Amino acid sequence: MPFVYILECGDGSFYTGAAIDWEKRLREHRAGKGAKYTRGRQPLSVAFLRETATWPEALAEEARIKKLRRPQKEKLIASFDSRRTVNPAEASNRN
Secondary structure (H helix, E strand, O other): OOEEEEEEOOOOOEEEEEEOOHHHHHHHHHOOOOOHHHHOOOOOEEEEEEEOOOHHHHHHHHHHHHOOOHHHHHHHHHOOOHHHHOOHHHHOOOO
């Protein structure tokens, strides 16, 4: 299933993306092989993760989130319960 995610970067900024395999994509970001935006903004932590039913739905949700202002993104992130979506090892990487 596809996912939409928000990463919190080391500089406090947010990066929103979509991926089929979010764990692989996170490894790519952390290795500097993901988006150019995240390369110089390590460390990265998963701030939000949502599974979607289809890839087009993930892309639409990614676009919607990217249009939000920071306070709206913070509210979305605050509603995220990592224990339900992220595996325990990954949840421990959240700051």
